[in-house]
Amino acid sequence: xxxxxxxxxxxxxxxxxxxxxxxxxxxxxxxxxxxxxxxxxxxxxxxxxxxxxxxxxxxxxxxxxxxxxxxxxxxxxxxxxxxxxxxxxxxxxxxxxxxxxxxxxxxxxxxxxxxxxxxxxxxxxxxxxxxxxxxxxxxxxxxxxxxxxxxxxxxxxxxxxxxxxxxxxxxxxxxxxxxxxxxxxxxxxxxxxxxxxxxxxxxxxxxxxxxxxxxxxxxxxxxxxxxxxxxxxxxxxxxxxxxxxxxxxxxxxxxxxxxxxxxxxxxxxxxxxxxxxxxxxxx
Numbered sequence: 001x002x003x004x005x006x007x008x009x010x011x012x013x014x015x016x017x018x019x020x021x022x023x024x025x026x027x028x029x030x031x032x033x034x035x036x037x038x039x040x041x042x043x044x045x046x047x048x049x050x051x052x053x054x055x056x057x058x059x060x061x062x063x064x065x066x067x068x069x070x071x072x073x074x075x076x077x078x079x080x081x082x083x084x085x086x087x088x089x090x091x092x093x094x095x096x097x098x099x100x101x102x103x104x105x106x107x108x109x110x111x112x113x114x115x116x117x118x119x120x121x122x123x124x125x126x127x128x129x130x131x132x133x134x135x136x137x138x139x140x141x142x143x144x145x146x147x148x149x150x151x152x153x154x155x156x157x158x159x160x161x162x163x164x165x166x167x168x169x170x171x172x173x174x175x176x177x178x179x180x181x182x183x184x185x186x187x188x189x190x191x192x193x194x195x196x197x198x199x200x201x202x203x204x205x206x207x208x209x210x211x212x213x214x215x216x217x218x219x220x221x222x223x224x225x226x227x228x229x230x231x232x233x234x235x236x237x238x239x240x241x242x243x244x245x246x247x248x249x250x251x252x253x254x255x256x257x258x259x260x261x262x263x264x265x266x267x268x269x270x271x272x273x274x275x276x277x278x279x280x281x282x283x
Contacts, residue, residue, distance in 0.1 A: 001025075002035060002042040010274060012053050014266065023050065024104050024258070027059035027090075028083050029066060036090050043090065044098040051097050059087040062106035062150075069111040072126035080107070080130050081137055088141045099145075104181055105134070106150040121160050124169050128162050131176050146178035150216065153184050153198035170202050174211050181258050185218040185227040189243035193226070196247055206253035214255040215244060220264035234269055 001008045015023065027036045027043070035042050036059075047057045061083045062068040071080035084103065091099045107130070109115060109123040131149065138147055156170035165172070174180055182202055186195045199215055206213045218228040229237045241257065248254035259265045266273050 002046055005045070007274065008046050008049060011262075012050060012055065014271060014273075015055055016053055017271075018265075018269065020055065021256075022056040022058060022101070022258075023262075024058045024060040026063065027087055027100070028061055028063065030063065031065075034086070036086050040090050040093065043100075044094055047094075047100065048098050056101040058102040058104050059100045060104050060106065061087070062108075068107050069109055071107050072109045072112075072123055072130050074126065074129075077130060077133060081133055084134050084137055084147075088138065088143055091143060091145065092141070102146040102148075102178075103138075104148060104150060108150070108152070110152070120158070124155075124158065124160060125162060128169075128172055128176065131173065135176060148177045148179035148181060148214075149173060150183055151180045151202075153182055153202070156201040168201070171205050174202065174206055174209060174213075177211075179212040179214060179255060180206075181214045181216050183216045183260075185216065185223070185260075187218075187226060187229045187232060187237075187240065189240040189247075195240070195244055199244075199248075203248060203251065203253050207251055211253065212255035213253050214258045215248075216258045216260060217241075218260050218264075219268040220260065229268060230264070237268075 001011050014020075025043075025046070028034065050057050062071075066079075068080070068083070070076045071083075084105075087100055087103060107127065109127050110120070112123060115123060134147060138145070151170065151173055153170075155173065156168045158169045159166060160169060160172075162172050167175075170180075180202065182199055184195050184198050186193065186198065189195045191197070195215065195217070199213065202213050219230055220228055221230045223230070225231070229240075244257075245254075263273060
């Protein structure tokens with residue numbers, strides 16, 4: 001999308017057809033390149049075109065490629081801050097219609113090999129400390145773009161003390177950030193072990209403190225059946241999504257849905273991207 005205007009135009013047209021209002025666009029190093037730093041004109045052109053269509057663009061930070069789960073460790077904290085600094089520096093040098101509208105960071109300490117029952121509190125405190133550093137760096141920059149993480153729903157079941165307050169990890173994260181994208185990966189809205197049941201505590205707390213929760217849903221194959229809408233039809237997905245909207249649509253904390261991820265969603269709705277090597281399901 002950055003390097004081909006044709007691909008960008010086709011993607012943006014798809015987003016409009018599916019009423020996608022915000023895109024999380026990767027904005028860090030990959031394959032030995034860092035275009036947000038070295039070729040910012042590519043981001044400027046894409047963001048300008050997205051804005052012209054009424055679509056916001058958030059910088060997506062964190063990747064398996066860089067093993068950014070390590071960034072919760074003190075010795076890797078500088079790398080975490082440099083990741084955000086690249087976006088802040090880009091925005092400072094861009095015209096208003098070329099700037100990122102926000103940031104989402106996907107840093108998951110539970111992916112570390114050392115994650116276990118004995119270490120999880122230490123690693124989660126590292127996540128909170130890293131988050132505080134990122135928010136402080138944003139404040140120092142004088143910029144106001146919202147920043148929030150991808151957060152697993154089960155963090156509402158872990159309580160720890162941080163900065164003099166004892167709360168669930170989910171509550172600490174909601175307090176510290178502007179919004180959260182809740183990885184609420186289930187494919188039914190109601191009942192036990194459902195989208196609504198796993199989001200309830202986060203929604204209640206976000207309403208209380210004036211923050212927003214974006215409900216994350218999964219569309220990729222290869223996941224346990226209950227996690228992904230893959231294999232279901234679009235009408236079934238729309239029915240489940242409507243139930244969530246019916247429950248949360250009038251609540252200030254509800255920020256809508258976020259889908260993982262672009263290509264998986266295109267395949268799900270049987271609208272493959274050009275040159276997509278995988279044929280979507282025939283049924």
